[in-house]
Amino acid sequence: MQQRFLDPAILAGISGLDLVAKTVVDGFVAGLHRSPDFGFSQEFAEYRAYNPGDDLRHVDWNVYSRTERLYLKRFRGETNSVLTILLDASNSMQFGSHGVNKMDYARYLAASIFYLAIHDQRDAAGLITFDDEIRNFVRPSTRQGQLHRLLAALEQAEARARTDFAKPMRYFQEFLKRRGIVLIVSDFWESPASIIQNIEPLRYRGNEVVLFHVLDPEDVRPKLNRPSILVDSETKQELEVTPDYTRKEYREKIDAHLADLRDRTLGAGMGYYLLMTNRPLDSALREYLTLRGVRK
Amino acid sequence: MGLFAPWFLAALAGLGLPLYLHLLKRQTSAPKEVSSLMLYESRTQASTRHRRLRYFLLLSLRLLWLLLLIVAFANPFINRSASALASNRLVLLVVDNSFSMRAGTRLADAKDAAITVLSGKGAARAQVAAFGSQLRFMTQVIEDQSALRAAVQAIPPGDGHGNFGELARSVRAMAESVHTPIELHLFSDMQRADLAATFSDMALPDNVKLVAHAVVTKGQPNWTVESVDAPGQVWGKDAKPVHVQAVISGFGTPAAQRTASLVVNGKTTANKTVAVPANGRATVDFPALDVPYGFSRCEIKIDSADGFPADDLRRFAVARSDPQKALLIHNYGDNRSPLYIGAALSAAAQSAFALESINVSEAADRKPSNYAFIVLSDLNSLPSLLENSLSQYGRSGGSLLIAAGTSAGGRSQIPIFGAHIIETRDYTRLPGGYMAVGSSDSSYPAVAKANGWPGVKFFYALNVDPGAGPAAARVIVRLADQTPLLLEKRIGEGRVVLLTSGLDNLTNDFPLDPAFVPFIEQTARYLAGSERQGGARPVDAFLDLRNAKEQAQGVEVTDPEGKRPLTLGEAASAQSFQLTEAGYYQLRLANGRQDEVAVNPDPKESNLDVIPEDVLALWQGTGGKGSEDASAPGPSAPGKIREALWWYVMLLVLFAAVAESVLASRYLGTQREEA
Numbered sequence: 027m028q029q030r031f032l033d034p035a036i037l038a039g040i041s042g043l044d045l046v047a048k049t050v051v052d053g054f055v056a057g058l059h060r061s062p063d064f065g066f067s068q069e070f071a072e073y074r075a076y077n078p079g080d081d082l083r084h085v086d087w088n089v090y091s092r093t094e095r096l097y098l099k100r101f102r103g104e105t106n107s108v109l110t111i112l113l114d115a116s117n118s119m120q121f122g123s124h125g126v127n128k129m130d131y132a133r134y135l136a137a138s139i140f141y142l143a144i145h146d147q148r149d150a151a152g153l154i155t156f157d158d159e160i161r162n163f164v165r166p167s168t169r170q171g172q173l174h175r176l177l178a179a180l181e182q183a184e185a186r187a188r189t190d191f192a193k194p195m196r197y198f199q200e201f202l203k204r205r206g207i208v209l210i211v212s213d214f215w216e217s218p219a220s221i222i223q224n225i226e227p228l229r230y231r232g233n234e235v236v237l238f239h240v241l242d243p244e245d246v247r248p249k250l251n252r253p254s255i256l257v258d259s260e261t262k263q264e265l266e267v268t269p270d271y272t273r274k275e276y277r278e279k280i281d282a283h284l285a286d287l288r289d290r291t292l293g294a295g296m297g298y299y300l301l302m303t304n305r306p307l308d309s310a311l312r313e314y315l316t317l318r319g320v321r322k
Numbered sequence: 323m324g325l326f327a328p329w330f331l332a333a334l335a336g337l338g339l340p341l342y343l344h345l346l347k348r349q350t351s352a353p354k355e356v357s358s359l360m361l362y363e364s365r366t367q368a369s370t371r372h373r374r375l376r377y378f379l380l381l382s383l384r385l386l387w388l389l390l391l392i393v394a395f396a397n398p399f400i401n402r403s404a405s406a407l408a409s410n411r412l413v414l415l416v417v418d419n420s421f422s423m424r425a426g427t428r429l430a431d432a433k434d435a436a437i438t439v440l441s442g443k444g445a446a447r448a449q450v451a452a453f454g455s456q457l458r459f460m461t462q463v464i465e466d467q468s469a470l471r472a473a474v475q476a477i478p479p480g481d482g483h484g485n486f487g488e489l490a491r492s493v494r495a496m497a498e499s500v501h502t503p504i505e506l507h508l509f510s511d512m513q514r515a516d517l518a519a520t521f522s523d524m525a526l527p528d529n530v531k532l533v534a535h536a537v538v539t540k541g542q543p544n545w546t547v548e549s550v551d552a553p554g555q556v557w558g559k560d561a562k563p564v565h566v567q568a569v570i571s572g573f574g575t576p577a578a579q580r581t582a583s584l585v586v587n588g589k590t591t592a593n594k595t596v597a598v599p600a601n602g603r604a605t606v607d608f609p610a611l612d613v614p615y616g617f618s619r620c621e622i623k624i625d626s627a628d629g630f631p632a633d634d635l636r637r638f639a640v641a642r643s644d645p646q647k648a649l650l651i652h653n654y655g656d657n658r659s660p661l662y663i664g665a666a667l668s669a670a671a672q673s674a675f676a677l678e679s680i681n682v683s684e685a686a687d688r689k690p691s692n693y694a695f696i697v698l699s700d701l702n703s704l705p706s707l708l709e710n711s712l713s714q715y716g717r718s719g720g721s722l723l724i725a726a727g728t729s730a731g732g733r734s735q736i737p738i739f740g741a742h743i744i745e746t747r748d749y750t751r752l753p754g755g756y757m758a759v760g761s762s763d764s765s766y767p768a769v770a771k772a773n774g775w776p777g778v779k780f781f782y783a784l785n786v787d788p789g790a791g792p793a794a795a796r797v798i799v800r801l802a803d804q805t806p807l808l809l810e811k812r813i814g815e816g817r818v819v820l821l822t823s824g825l826d827n828l829t830n831d832f833p834l835d836p837a838f839v840p841f842i843e844q845t846a847r848y849l850a851g852s853e854r855q856g857g858a859r860p861v862d863a864f865l866d867l868r869n870a871k872e873q874a875q876g877v878e879v880t881d882p883e884g885k886r887p888l889t890l891g892e893a894a895s896a897q898s899f900q901l902t903e904a905g906y907y908q909l910r911l912a913n914g915r916q917d918e919v920a921v922n923p924d925p926k927e928s929n930l931d932v933i934p935e936d937v938l939a940l941w942q943g944t945g946g947k948g949s950e951d952a953s954a955p956g957p958s959a960p961g962k963i964r965e966a967l968w969w970y971v972m973l974l975v976l977f978a979a980v981a982e983s984v985l986a987s988r989y990l991g992t993q994r995e996e997a
Contacts, residue, residue, distance in 0.1 A: 121357040128357075215358035245357050254352075258359040271365040279361040 108206030236297035418510030420484035454482030487518025646694035700727025717814030772837035868912035
């Protein structure tokens with residue numbers, strides 16, 4: 027079946043985040059077979075023969091109609107999962123070489139995941155935005171109106187200051203009291219060792235931690251026609267760089283950086299997904315969910 | 323060093339243009355924001371410096387290119403000493419070998435003088451040329467003295483008529499390709515007759531210095547046979563005696579008695595003594611020239627009493643042959659045309675033609691090629707077989723006279739001739755009852771002797787379309803209402819003459835007019851080709867070898883020395899041939915006719931009067947010296963010659979342009995790659 031993915035630039039033209047999330051999620055979910063493996067909780071584990079006293083709500087009546095035997099569907103988590111997204115709102119996320127900058131892309135991503143989790147899965151979802159401080163915190167909840175609160179928090183998130191994982195991570199522990207899924211959305215402009223060192227403690231508490239590495243195409247393959255002065259968006263530091271350097275050495279360095287971060291993340295038992303802002307969001311989300319299902 | 327055109331330096335203001343463009347287009351690097359400089363390193367020094375270097379090199383080349391171009395237009399020069407330039411001078415030795423140089427030891431003296439000059443020049447660059455009617459180079463530009471001497475010695479005596487205008491034209495053409503000064507040494511008898519019509523024709527270019535070496539300083543008395551009037555053709559065994567008239571001229575001579583001899587085939591047949599007045603002419607007649615059958619080489623010779631015996635004779639060739647047969651094809655019952663044409667031919671053409679008259683029905687068994695020409699008179703109907711055979715006869719060199727008469731009015735086209743008949747014109751209905759001739763081409767032989775046919779009354783004529791383009795017929799005579807009356811057309815090697823009226827006295831009164839006899843006589847001679855035979859031609863005249871380009875039948879020319887000057891390719895395709903030597907040429911033309919032509923030097927060469935010294939000095943002053951002052955804005959230093967340098971500057975402009983192109987393509991190519 028041919029998939030038509032949504033260009034991030036088109037999403038940027040949609041006014042509300044709720045509509046963006048609905049467009050993305052409904053779009054790709056409608057294009058899939060409904061599978062019990064999808065979702066953040068209620069994950070199917072196995073069939074079990076019916077024993078007297080079992081809850082009849084869990085009997086698979088389809089199987090009974092075919093085999094005339096009673097089986098119960100068993101799920102891995104009996105309780106709903108807690109999903110928390112840690113969104114980097116530093117200045118570097120403001121960078122964009124085309125219609126959508128990294129911050130917008132991260133917002134669409136977070137909104138889509140919230141929509142999927144709350145609307146479709148009825149999981150508890152929360153949001154923490156940070157730069158070098160924690161800027162906003164929406165406590166995970168399944169209450170009515172949680173999705174709107176989260177989307178409003180995403181709308182309010184403004185990129186400022188610089189990224190510093192070390193400082194806010196100390197406070198994350200306080201906010202994440204229940205085990206669950208923690209998604210960190212950032213451009214991760216720090217050394218991979220430092221990132222893993224700061225994030226790894228989240229994993230110790232039994233959380234499933236996934237890094238969404240959002241980058242602009244020019245972060246990976248910068249286009250430089252002549253020797254230019256480059257300005258760091260966070261530190262405002264200036265540096266004169268030549269096209270020759272960006273064509274050769276920089277490419278090698280960024281490739282090594284990405285590979286190092288991915289290896290260290292996976293090595294630490296966490297998930298890692300690289301998302302380029304020119305990639306259709308529903309395609310990226312679909313890949314993530316598919317891979318997650320397989321991994322389970 | 324200076325500039326011939328310094329005002330061009332005003333264009334230096336234009337140098338600001340590339341400067342402005344380069345500064346305007348100079349790229350400034352605006353700071354560019356990136357997410358993080360974490361992975362970037364500073365790289366500035368080498369590449370930026372390299373780019374700047376290329377940038378300024380390109381700008382410099384563009385400025386240099388413009389500057390050189392402006393300097394080239396300003397025409398810079400340097401003052402060089404004349405002695406330094408002399409070493410670079412081309413010495414051109416021209417030895418006159420025109421016919422007059424055969425007088426006495428003139429040619430040998432000229433050669434000796436040339437060798438003397440050559441010895442004095444040492445190892446200079448030199449070239450040897452012979453000059454008759456045109457300049458002929460004997461060597462390339464070389465420094466080999468022995469080769470130059472041999473070339474001078476090898477210059478043969480010529481028969482041409484010298485013309486200093488032609489010499490100056492050749493030297494002007496040569497000076498355009500030779501940029502060094504040329505020292506022209508002319509070794510000649512400086513004949514006054516060699517001067518060009520106007521002095522400006524003899525002007526020499528600026529870089530040519532003429533040094534005239536006259537081998538004689540004053541004129542010599544000379545008698546010559548200036549011209550001979552004799553027929554080229556004698557017909558039949560019983561022809562009337564042929565009259566030969568010669569003019570004996572003296573140039574700078576006292577009154578004297580000269581003896582003229584008529585020589586036929588090397589044998590003197592008659593002698594006559596004639597009194598030639600001082601510096602004047604006398605005519606001598608030989609009333610009876612008797613020549614045998616075939617071609618005879620004849621000469622009028624005078625006794626040699628001067629230093630130029632080569633011009634004491636004048637050649638002419640006479641051919642005797644049986645009368646040629648001519649065929650008249652007429653309508654059955656037409657007795658008038660044979661009567662008038664036969665009477666006219668026998669009365670005038672010295673029994674040159676024997677006319678055979680037949681009607682159309684008898685024409686089938688006649689072979690057209692047996693006749694010198696054929697007359698078609700008023701043909702009601704021409705059998706297609708006969709028409710075809712007559713057309714073939716015309717294409718292979720035969721000639722026809724067609725008199726349209728009244729019968730052709732029913733046709734749409736004139737047979738063989740091919741002209742379209744527009745309408746018939748009956749002039750008897752006009753008030754006067756006839757139409758006279760309106761205009762005629764007096765250069766045409768058949769019309770010339772009859773003074774344009776005045777008083778002839780034409781009652782009937784056909785209005786035909788002469789056609790257009792190269793195949794169009796030539797209209798020779800028109801009636802007063804512009805109706806073409808006499809037309810000529812070439813068909814292959816042959817000629818066809820069309821009279822749009824008749825040859826009887828029904829459609830006109832032409833046969834009764836005195837103009838009829840010369841018309842028939844000249845037309846017969848013209849159609850038979852007799853007027854081309856025999857006679858005498860001057861040296862350097864051109865002889866027509868063939869009429870039709872497409873005919874590949876070869877011609878044969880044998881020169882006075884018995885050689886064949888034409889190559890096989892020329893023999894198959896040459897239209898004409900230049901008679902370069904005096905003597906007798908034997909010819910076999912493309913139409914199969916044999917001919918012999920006597921060629922004589924130009925009589926002007928017999929006048930040995932020399933150019934006055936003041937005229938010669940004036941001519942020598944037109945080159946070299948005058949040029950030095952011509953274009954210089956200020957006085958030049960004594961003993962110095964200004965040598966223009968624009969040629970070298972333009973070479974630098976070219977190099978700068980190539981270098982700029984290479985650098986610019988690399989520079990811009992790098993930018994494109996980066997983009």
